Amino acid sequence: MTQENPVIEIEELSKVYTVTEREAGLAAAFRSLVNRKTRDVRAVDKISFAVGEGEIVGFLGPNGAGKTTTLKMLAGLLHPTDGRAAVLGFRPWERNRDYLRRMTLVMGQRNQLVWDIPVIDTFELNRAVYRIPETDYRRTVDELTELLELAPLLRKPTRNLSLGERMKCEIAAALLHRPWVLFLDEPTIGLDVTMQRRIRQFLVEYNQRTGATVLLTSHYMADVEALCKRVIVIHHGKLLYDGELSGLADRFAPFKTVEVELQNGAGGRPLDEYGEVLVRSPGRVTLRVPKIETASVTGRILTDLEVADLTVQDPPIEDVIEQVFSQEATESEEG
Amino acid sequence: MTAFYSIYRGYFRTALVVQFQYRVAMIIWLLGGIIEPVMYLVVWRTVAQQQGGAVGGYAVNDFAVYFIAIMLVEHGTFSWIMWEYDFRIRMGQFSSQLLKPIHPIHSDIADNIGYKFLTLIIMAPTAALLAWLFNASWQPDARTLAIFVPVLVLAFLMRFFWEWSLAMLAFWTTRVDAINQAYFIVVLFFAGRLAPLELFPQFLQRVADILPFRWMLAFPVELLLGRLTPNELWLGIGAQLFWLVAGYLVMRVIYRAGIRRYAAFGA
Amino acid sequence: MYYIRLFATYVRLGALGELEYRANFWINLLQSILELCVALGGLAVVFSHTDNLGGWRPEEILAVLGVYFLVGGLIRVLIRPSMVKFMEDVRQGTLDFTLTKPADSQVLVSMQRVELWRLADVLIALPVLGTALVRLRVELGLAEALTFGATMLSGGLIIYSFWLMLSTCAFWFVKVENIQVIFQSMWQAGRWPISIYPAWLRAVLTFLVPVAFATTVPASALSGRITSSTLWGSLALAAALLIVSRWFWRVGIRFYSGASA
Known part of the structure; x- marks a missing residue:
């Protein structure tokens, strides 16, 4: 911006910090007197x-x-x-x-x-x-x-x-x-x-x-x-x-949550085909749907099922943040 | 007994590792214990030189040996346990000690001894250096040395019990610091750190006999200098034993009362 | 002017904190009296065996002891509390607050705490000094008073600079609270005139840990022993140490903020 x-x-x-590293034990303590191991940490x-x-x-x-x-x-x-x-x-x-x-x-x-x-x-x-x-x-x-x-x-x-x-x-x-x-x-x-x-x-x-x-x-x-x-x-x-x-x-959570209330319940119907089921109770289900498919999936749900109510939401910000950092963590481990 | 052996071994190990981390602080803390005897050594040596080489039966060389020995025995018997408890109780660290199935004094003793051995690396050469600087000559006989060992251990233990009891006052008051300071000033005077007690006026010598402090410090030093008659030696060991038992009993009573108070009021 | 008003504020805060801990004053007074008694007792024992110590008469030694208590008290009122607070602040990270203030950091750090209840030490020193003066039969003229004042001031500044340099080490070694123990250990040697010590110890007490300038020198100004070279030397050293400690402080601050690392 x-x-x-x-x-x-x-x-x-x-900002780069230089930190000294130390191992446990008395022998290591003695060694660190002579030979300090240091490591650079890029804090910023x-x-x-x-x-x-x-x-x-x-x-x-x-x-x-x-x-x-x-x-x-x-x-x-x-x-x-x-x-x-x-x-x-x-x-x-x-x-x-x-x-x-x-x-x-x-x-x-x-x-x-x-x-x-x-x-x-x-x-x-x-x-x-x-x-x-x-x-x-x-x-x-x-x-x-x-x-x-x-x-x-x-x-x-x-x-x-x-x-x-x-x-x-x-x-x-x-x-x-x-x-x-x-x-x-x-x-x-x-x-x-x-x-x-x-x-x-x-x-x-x-x-x-x-x-x-x-x-x-x-x-x-x-x-x-x-x-x-x-x-x-x-x-x-x-x-x-x-x-x-x-x-x-938008940037970090390529999913939306779709909450559906069904009129007659879903019966035994599996709902996995629409997205990942997060919560399911009789007559009510919460799905996680990839963002780009949101429109088509909701369309399908509305035609396939007898829907009483349907809401589409962004995931809570906490979840997004958590996802950002966990993604980043796995990427940096792999990289 | 073997159980204690392994517990103490464990304590020693951790004490050494922990204290090694504070090595610089440790060396600094030793400084005070070195300067003070050197200062009085110089003062009394000067007096003896001015008085034709001796004062009250102490020659120039005796003063040098006396104060170097004071330094070593003080180092061997002192503790900082009062400050330690003040800190622990204020910071709420004492509770974790109570959880352990062993009386806390054991880890304190082990800590203290571990520290003494570690710092001997500095104190022993310092003593040798001072002996060289002040031309001190000293020829002990084997018997004196043999008696010195248990006398020193007694001195350490009795002093530790008393100071540990004093440390327990932290359960009752937050002004432990003032009490400690006062205690140290009194010890300074009556334990023979200012001057050999023989040089004190008769009246003060008798007071020193009654108080426990001379048996903590001056007595082992006088033994090393070979200034004690057999009678005085046995009397001194008797006094040490008396104060040891008394200190032990006081320690037990005050510890129980302290724990009760701690449990009642928390910290 | 700004800093004087700031200092006055700190003294006022010190006095306020005091009211919270009024008992400290009395306890401290009792403790100081006890300490003084033991010190006087020690002197009495020494002088029951001799009539002078290395050429110093009892009343001169008494003057040294008086100055020792006086300066020691002033250090505990003015210098030590701020330095201890500073080292705590480094360890706890609260020094950052001081450094974000629009004032000279060294001045701010050096006067941030005043412990007025320690004045007890200063108070008990006065009768000792008074007695010494009477026994010395000194007629305190303007010249003597000025000399004494100048040596006290330079001694104080030397001690301050020294302590500041010790404390500044906290930037590199975070656990340096113990460093003040170095000073306290050496300080006790100041209760005797340093001329009685052997040469090596005298050198340590003059140049390494400059105790002598704050105790023996002012006391010898009182008894008329002082030479003009000692007086000027003391003033020159005070100026030099002020400059060096200031420089060292700057290096420390630079290190703390990572400018030199």
Whole structure:
């Protein structure tokens, strides 16, 4: 996808880690003193994409796909081994102060709030660090307090908050300086469904109000479905897909599910001829049909059987994603 | 007995492998135990030199031997078990130990001894180096060495029981660190690490006799230096045995109470 | 100015955290008093057998001990907490938050935590120093006070730079919490004037682990022993180590972000 005015733009970005390998046992431990085995791991392999202003883009991939590494490069924490990147016109890893003041990073599994002191005091600290003018600070805190319902939490020490409450405060702390670009790494991890929904609503609202650009990773497809029109899928460090969320199914799941309700039941009739039977109960059957045959198969079903109802659906997005990665895994094993 | 043998063998093996991974940390931790005796060695050697070669029956060379021996015996008997338990209980790692069908002190002892043997690779050359740097000369007789072995083992065990009991306080309080620190300061003073106890005022020497600390450290060292009369030797071994049995009983009582508390409150 | 205000914020946060752990102050005070008693007891035992130690009179050694406790306390209030936090942050990956802040990372890391309750150590050092001064019969003029202040400052900066360099190693070896133990082990040797140590140990305590500059040197400024070459040497070393540690920090950051790997 090309963007008119990309906020984030990366080209052929790569990151290679060198890791040391060790075997078990004391003898191996002694050996590793002298002779260390090292191996190069391509965490990110020539990835290119661009994100336009105000977009919310979901960054998908299984564990170890290279999502966090990419995010860290964009947040200026890691130097790429190769390739180019520009965010708001800055090269992230130069860590220009003006850049750092305009972006933020939230990591769902890590805390920046100071453990022993009330949340509001960590906010004060960030105010000092980011040199936020008093009036702006008041306004932002009020706004975030309202949006995230933080009022009862601000005076409590971080350690007394539940996981979900803490995450809300983490996000607020990361947004005090009104960043233009948000990098969110698993912002809803470990939270219950209600809290996940809250945070999603907030992100949508925040994006609409401020026009900030958001790049987020998540394991929860619900997050992605609710937030992102566009997704970028990476696996083994390589870019697999970049486009509309709805297009993901077209591209990777060459099947549709056809649900048929029969008037008199199917009797003993085998239905395998129409497609792979996924679920079958008296009077109701779910079939998996190759996408290109959908039209002809439904036609045949309608003529052959006494149909009460028939629906054609894309498979659930989770299944698609799972299929993407399992396909990729077998391909890479074979290759 | 054979069951214990194989269990300990297993513990030793894992202890060695685990500790080998922390070899750098291990060497660093040894440093404190080397600097402190060297410091007091220097101080007392300087005093002895200024006083015409000897102070209170200790000549310049005796101080060198005394503090090198203190270093080795301290290394042989100390433990870090109090910090270990503080950590385990805070991190909730203690439960998994309770699941094993054997008293947790065994793996702790094996750990400790494994560590001592591994670090002997550094401590032995260090002692030799210090002896060379400070011109220490020492000729022990075979009988002293023969008695030293059980005395050292007694010192190790009694110290371990007491420190293990102290470690159990982590079940009751989160301020173990302060208690440990206080304990170490008291040990520093009364175990003979600042100075040979003979150089202390009479009153403090008597206090040191009553407390367990001198029997953990100063007593085996004085034995090595050949400064003990047979009477003092037997008295010392008696004191060690007394504190060993007392430590064992205290350990059992406090462990049971601790487990009860742990089971009641969790951690 | 920005950094001073930031530091003030951290001190305020430190004080807040304190109220949560008020008892720590008293426990720490008791512990420090106990430690001081043992140290004084040790001095008493030594000086019951001699009237000077390597040319140092008891009151001069007392001054060394006072400075040792004072500087040790300041290290535990100002330097160590931040360095320990930094090493934790490297291990847990939370350093990333610090690095995404628009401020100098070294300054931010170096002042991120202040443990005011450790001031107990500083407090108990003051009467010891006071007693030493009275016994020394020093008339503290402006020149002496300035010299003492300068040696304390340079000693503090030397210790800070040294500790920063040790901590910076965390970028390469993640498990370096233990590295602070190196300093603590060597630090205890500072309670005696370093001139009593043999040459090799003196060299270690001066150049390898620069304990001497933070203990013996300020104490000798108090008793008027200090030579001008020691004073200027101490200031020069402080400046040099500040520069070197800054450079090393930059190398560490570059390594951390994979720029040099």
